Amino acid sequence: MEAENKKGFLAIFKKITQSESFAGVLLLCCAILAMIVANSPLGEAYAQLWKTKFGFSVNGHFIGMSLEHWINDVLMAFFFLVVGLEIKREVLFGELAGFKRAALPIIAALGGMIGPGIIYYALNVGTDSVTGFGIPMATDIAFALGVLAILGKRVSISVKVFLVSLAVADDLGAIIVIALFYSTGVSLEWLAVAAGIIVVLVILGKMGVKALTPYMLLGVFLWIAVHNCGVHATIAAVMLAFTIPVAPKIDTLSFMDKLKTIVSHFQEAETKKDGILLQNEQVEALHHLSKEKNAVQNPLLRLEHALAPYSNYLIMPIFAFANAGVAIGSNIDFSIDHVFLGILLGLVVGKPIGIFTFTFVAEKLGIAARPNGASWMDIFGAGALGGIGFTMSIFVTNLAFDVNSAHGLVATDVAKITILVASLTAGILGSIFFIIRGKLSHH
Known part of the structure; x- marks a missing residue:
């Protein structure tokens, strides 16, 4: 009975979190909670929390920011990356x-x-x-x-x-x-570095590089360059989004051909199977299927779908809780x-x-x-x-x-x-x- 109740609760919770209204309701709840905490006996601790410095020292030189800046400049960069991906998707395929x-x-x-x-x-x-x-x-x-x-x-x-x-x-x-x-006091040197990184990102796209890792790594350096050049760092995330490739590594027809081959190998290995464990050939077929599944997906949509839940249900609520609390x-x-x-x-x-x-x-x-x-x-x-x-x-x-x-x-x-x-x-x-x-x- 307890297991059934738990299963029923999880099903209801999943349905609620997947509804379109949930992200907005969660955002509002975090904002209201921030106002309540800011005007409670915890108000002083709440205000000081966001001023706390996080980072590390190198030869006595501190490298880091306050928690408030980590949220508003770093975490929100992922929010702006998702926004940039949405804009590019809508411009290319949407309304x-x-x-x-x-x-x-x-x-x-x-x-x-x-x-x-x-x-x-x-x-x-x-x-x-x-x-x-x-x-x-x-x-x-x-x-x-x-x-x-x-x-x-x-x-x-x-x-x-x-x-x-x-x-x-x-x-x-x-x-x-x-x-x-x-934007404040733009540094031309850092602006030139940022422009150079954007050029490299564009070249990667022209070369047909579909893997997301190189883009994300260069995106980190682009964020640093933009952060230092005086333009707000989250703009770097939008620029990165605009360079993420759209075309998949393989087309759907090629994927279907490869899928047939993988399924065929999986079925052949099934005839040799003894017991419930998968054959090595079957495990290998599943590995190939996973690779091909990523290859046929649009890199832009793949990244957007991977980041959107974190943006909607983690980053934006944290931002709301950190910024909406005002002691009246x-x-x-x-x-x-x-x-x-x-x-x-x-x-x-x-x-x-x-x-x-x-x-x-x-x-x-x-x-x-x-x-x-x-x-x-x-x-x-x-x-x-x-x-x-x-x-x-x-x-x-x-x-x-x-x-x-x-x-x-x-x-x-x-x-x-x-x-x-x-x-x-x-x-x-x-x-x-x-x-x-x-x-x-x-x-």
Whole structure:
């Protein structure tokens, strides 16, 4: 009975973790837990934990970073690698492949970045907080997918595809914003080293190298070069993703021929088998099958599928727990410039208006067309859900303000609280919009 209960529990747990909404729910839980811990008696220990240095000394010279930087610069590099792989996949095979298919989500994403950016900038121009204009520009794809999964059939497939492809295009936009506006004192020497490594990666691809190990090893050196050149190190992960080869080592027809040969050898050895143990020839056949299985797979998809679970269920939750915890006390000044209003209005108002306006104009000019079956109400609702910023917004917050200054510290804390409030508000409003729209459409 106990074994059956355990098996049933594991089956339920597996079903929950494989659902589209789980990553978003886990992310939200980690953010809320961080806020609870930061405002509990453990708050001081929580704050000090992320400042703890991890590394090693060589001849008295310390090589390493604080735990906060290990998470935000190193762990998040894997998150950005997955984002880069998703963007490349969508551009080559998905909803961003070809001008006609890519035009609408890219234009919508552009509107969804410009709208919030203008609102934030207009409210904070002339203040020290104006550097935060990039914070409300991003859409959190994990959260958005989670809300879509909860809404279920109330949102049509065409709208889901539109929002997901918009979020992917939005990620590319956020990466460009980080590279252009949140880089400091670029070192030309290290930039040249980074460019040289990228050239080597491209050459590997041209030579037909399909094994992922050389790319990943060079990716480590690319991260070091970019980290030292002044551009944020996570950009290195995106550049690496763009160089990962797409074509498999062998085509499917060759794989099928080899599969037939392997199965034939396996069957021949079966006739000689004595007992339950596999023959040496059968073990060897299984080994060959494993090799050929990897050879026929697209290297880009293989790497994305290998890393995505770690990114969604480990890296992003750790990032959320490490960065979302803000101690709410006398140090929090919501009236500092217009950081609170800029982010809140940017995500909740600027996103849907920007996405809707740019999409509407693009269709009227004949540049792009709405997905089949998607009404203008659907586009506005998708824009409302696009206001769920969270992960990328918090990431940009860490780059936007100088945490070594009193103003920067307060602005960062206010921004993080506002991102959480605005993302929840956008998610709730977007959900209510689709629920009401679904009920009205049935009357």
